[in-house]
Amino acid sequence: MRNAILVLFMLVAHTFVGAQSEVPQKVIHDVEVELEGEYRYFYNKGQFQGQQDHYPSIAIRPEYSAEWNKGYESINFKGFARIDRDEARTRWDIRELYYQKAKNNWELSIGLRKVYWGVAESNHLVDIINQTDAVESFDGEDKLGQPMVQFSWITDDWGTFDFFYLPYHRKRTFAGDEGRLRFGTVIDNDDLNYESGAEQWRQDVAIRWKYFLGAFDIGLSHFYGNGREPLFVFTPTGGINAFYPVINQTGLDVQITHNAFLWKLESIYRNADAQDFLAMVAGLEFTFSNIDGNGLDIGLLGEYLYDERDELALTALQNDVFFGSRIAFNDIQDTSILLGGIKDLKQSSTIFSVEASRRFGSSWTAEIEARVFSDIETSELILSNFQDDSFLRLRISRFF
């Protein structure tokens, strides 16, 4: 079924392009491929049966774009495939495949795309267009390609309006039997149902207004459709009943950029028949720049996270504080380090993280990531499942 919609979108895109290409124009083609080797090591024995300690993996990310009409028209493709010891991580996806046309103050995109909304670092509340590819990374920044028609309208005085038509919903990825960072019961996507009778074919819509004035960047958005987060209901026998509810979600994101300070706020209000809640993340980032006269930047980050769902919040960030530091060397190799910790304000649970990356030569990069789950309270509904899942990850990529 998923492939059917991909083919449909390719056909639509092709029709558009075909109609436009009567006059021969200069087309610029561009191909790039990233090959990645990854190794994840979990140094504690798995809590659940079947879980492993060592996860070697390889991934490929091919990209292709064709641009014409001075770049105002293009076709863009980004693919992804991974082979991993965890069968749920062994998969392929079309991250992006869309046709785009821009003219004066508007832009139209048709196909699978990735769209990012928001300003915060520790949690991405407002960002709702794409489904999270949760098995790919712990930070939730990897997304599945979302079929859409997006129309952007840039006004002179009133900012930019983005309109989204989202004809198909994609389910979140979850770790399999052999995988880490999962619940006691493995979530089988076939068991996840929809509140909507139209299921994944429910026709969803979203709108976003983005405005900038001086130091202020403001985004206001509304989404109506199948939620991206499944709702979990724990049955008395210890099983999980889960489904995707139909939601209305209003989101606000604000950033104030003043000298070396970035003040950030993201907040959502989500409304569904089964659930109603408010969540927010607010904080700041301050950067000491060029400390050594050689380009060393050290940024300090602090954010407060709140979620009215309390312990039912899937992110487990219901009343927590995030603190971190971003260190950028601004050297030829783009060396950078991000250190962070998320601490629950009422309980002892803390997650520490380190992410570092550097380029070698002109076409190799290396990345190290570590996440440590420390003093996780057994009473934590979500996090207690991950208490033995501290890990170290190494990634080496070669770009062609």
Place this chain on the structure above:
Amino acid sequence: MKTKIITGILALTISLTFGQTAEERGLQIAKAAEEADLGFGSSTVELKMTLKNKNGQTSERFLETNTLELTEDGDKSLIVFNSPKDVKGTATLTFTHKEGSDDQWLYLPSIARVKRISSNNKSGPFVGSEFAYEDLSSQEVEKYTYKFIAEEGSNLIVEQDPVDPKSGYTRRLVTYNKDKGYRIEKIEFYDRKNALLKTLTYSGYQLYKGKFWRADTFNMVNHQSNKETILEFSNYDFDVSLTDDDFSQVALKRAGN
């Protein structure tokens, strides 16, 4: 038009030479240089950046720069990275202001995120090069105070002191060529301790549309670290007719994809 302006300026120079302070003459030269470059509208150019360390090892980057000229406020610019491949599609959008700090956004293609970033870091290096952010931003007259130093043939040397205390320099010594539309031939940068830090030399000047001088090579040498960065410009296009719509956050994302 150009001859008229230059004749006017020359007449002004002669009549004022005696009653003029060094500060007034310095400002006058900076204004003449700005005036000479007025009216280019918009341009696109491709750029190769070569970074050399003190042992002579090199590393390269390829970029594209789009610029929109604004007269009532500073220019707008869009820079896109084409290489190294791991940062391909990373792009910045900058709205320069004659007064106050610039507005700047960064597009990160891997997560499709547009981020407003602080323009506070003027003195830091641009992508590991010997160019600081402030060396590459739009040169508005209001950003310096001026002092005329010397005249050597057709060259006029003017000292420029940055108004912004966050600048990495106490002063810059700028050599203008008054016979060639006040184009800049050389800049010497003095650090906060007033020691010579860098020298930037411009070469391979070409005249576009009969009015706009553009150097095809910028060579920045850091005398303290012995590192060097060379910028080579190619395919200048002054006929692109870009508008404000090409310098929006929507356009920033489009440029990075």
